Amino acid sequence: MGVVVVVAVVVVVGLIVVGMFGGLHWYLWRRLVRDTTARGSIARRAGTGVIIAGPVLLIGAFVAESAGIPFLIIQMIAWPGYMWGALLVYLVLWLLAGELIRPLFRRWTAGADSSATFVPAPEDVLVPATEVSDAAARDRQEQQEHPAPVSRRLFVSRAASGAAALAAVTTVGYGSYGVLSGPRVKQLTLPLANLPRAAHGFRIAVVSDIHLGPILGRGFAERVVETINGTQPDLIAVVGDLVDGSVEHLRSAVEPLSRLHARHGAYFVTGNHEYFSGAEQWTEHVQELGLHLLANSRTELPHFDLAGVNDIQGERIGQGPDFVAALGDRDLARTAVLLAHQPVQIHDAVEFGVDLQLSGHTHGGQMWPGNFLASLANPTVAGLERYGDTQLYVTRGAGAWGPPVRVGAPSDITVIELASKQA
Structure with a gap:
């Protein structure tokens, strides 16, 4: 009985999602195509084709990897598919904003010299049927010699839709430039109560959510490595979602990750996306690249303990986070820094007396207003917060998942300088 209920819920939720997805595209078609083009015109056919092809490519981008098709084809689908996903978000948002302005614009144009600029829309004029047949030839001749001015309704629709489209393309273009040009470096000094004086000034480069894949490839990885090495950190923490x-x-x-360099090495913990991409193969391969794997384990550095736990997603294959294995038998007098991909793991970190947890996962929301959605599932979306005696720092990440677009959540690599209160 329980299984039937679960299946029913999944089906209902799926239908709702599909309905909303289809409804958004119908809204786009109505505002961008139907309201701005003539029936049967080339422009309407082309616009309809784009509205149909966009979601097809977007869905294809999501399922291409699991379908086992050649990687080159995956890349060819991913670029237009994921970019359509970003455009969809901002086309809808800008069009909805335009709905508020559209009545005011109509009222303003109504006060203009309509005889010079506007004529009534065809649907606003009632023409007797007997006159239509008699005037058809004359109308065609007159339209050829003197094309009718654009109606007020059509003018408003084209102006509003054109402005929304331009704003959406500009937003996505700017967001793409921010990602593809590489992450910026943030600097943060963080005092820790138990940190010994000898560790004062120890610098950790924190990078998460690089998301190397069909869009962000080797060139992006080289920029990330160059940026990290340029900060000359004492230690590098790669906090999941590498691929x-x-x-x-x-x-x-x-x-290129094999060229990461820090005095105390580079360490890696899994993120949820590693478990979508073959976690066992990736944990082996990152070690071949020279990264130290912290899989529910801990290493004792000269002045503090560095621990790492697997991502929560690992629970589905029996490799979830194990705080007891990573922290259960440690010396509580020593400072503990924990690498854990998801911020929600902070509650276990507090229980085990961790001084600092370093996380990613949220992307800072990646594309506004995604930050509001991210805040529903994460205690901290970005930045530094304190939970009891434990501090949590969440980086926005270096790359992007899906569309290589960030709006209101710039990518970053954070260099945290540990400070001893005894210094």
Whole structure:
């Protein structure tokens, strides 16, 4: 009985999602195509084709990797598909904003010299049927010699839709430039109560959510590595979601990570996306690249303990986070820094007396207003917060998942300088 209920809920939720997805595209078609083009025109056919092809490519981008098709084709689908996803978000938002302005614009144009600029829309004029047949030839001749001015309704629709489309393309273009040009470096000094004086000034470069895959490839990885090495950190923490794809497809893309350099090495913990991409193969491969794997384990550095736990997604294959294994038998007098991909793991960190947890996962929301959705599932979306005696820092991440677009949540690599209160 319980299984039937679960299946029914999944089906209902699925139908709701599909209905909303289809409804959004119908709204786009109505405002961008139907309201701005003539029936049967080339423009209407082309616009309809784009509205149909966009969601098809977007769905294809999501399922391409699991379908086992060649990686080159995955890349060809991913770029237009994911970019359509970003455009969909901002086309809808800008069009909805336009709905508020549209009545005011109509009222303003109504006060203009309509004889010079506007004529009534065809649907606003009632023409007797007997006159239509008699005037048809004359109308065609007159339209050829003197094309009718654009109606007020059509003018408003084209102006509002054109402005929304321009704003959406500009927003997505700017957001793409921010991602593809590489993450910026943030600097943060963080005092820790139990940190010994000898560790004062220890610098950790925190990077998460690089998301190497069909869009962000080897060139992006090289920029990330160059940026990290340029900060000359004492330690590098790669906090999950390194890849979106298999080792087979991304071996070349991740190779630059072998050149990460820090005095105390580079450490890696899994994120949820590793478990979508073959976690066992990736945990082996990152070690071949020279990264130290912290899989529910801990290493004792000269002045503090560095621990790492697996991502929660690992529970589905019996490899979930194990705080007891990572922190259960440690010396509580020593400072503990924990690498955990998801901020929600902070509650276990508090219980085990961790001084600082470093996380990613949220992307800071990636595309506004995604930050509001991210805040529903995460205690901290970005930045530094305190939970009891434990501090949590969440980086927005270096890359992007899905569309290579960030709006209101710039990518970052954070260099945290630990400060001793005894210094």
